[in-house]
């Protein structure tokens with residue numbers, strides 16, 4: 001089944017349709033990629049996607065992404081309107097101390113907690129994305 005719709009989709013409407021944090025909704029698909037939106041606040045968990053890059057766009061608020069790179073650990077700060085791509089294989093931990101709304105673009109079936117991850121805390125939904133209701 002395709003997640004594409006024959007009608008335009010309001011991102012604001014999609015985001016208004018759910019309250020769960022760290023629990024992305026699939027708004028549409030592009031070839032074999034999903035476009036997902038999520039509300040986030042606090043910390044996600046360290047994880048890595050071995051086979052895919054992961055694209056982030058900040059729609060509202062500020063997102064930070066901690067990265068473990070060969071040269072060491074750093075955190076990138078993404079204000080509203082910023083994009084960032086986490087390279088495949090790079091351990092990362094998204095966090096949003098004051099909350100954010102984000103759009104993520106990644107292959108259909110990609111898990112939010114990656115292929116390798118720390119223990120999943122209760123406040124994080126380990127999912128490949130939920131359909132919009």
Ligand code: NI
Nearest residue numbers: 049054112114
């Ligand atoms: Ni990730």
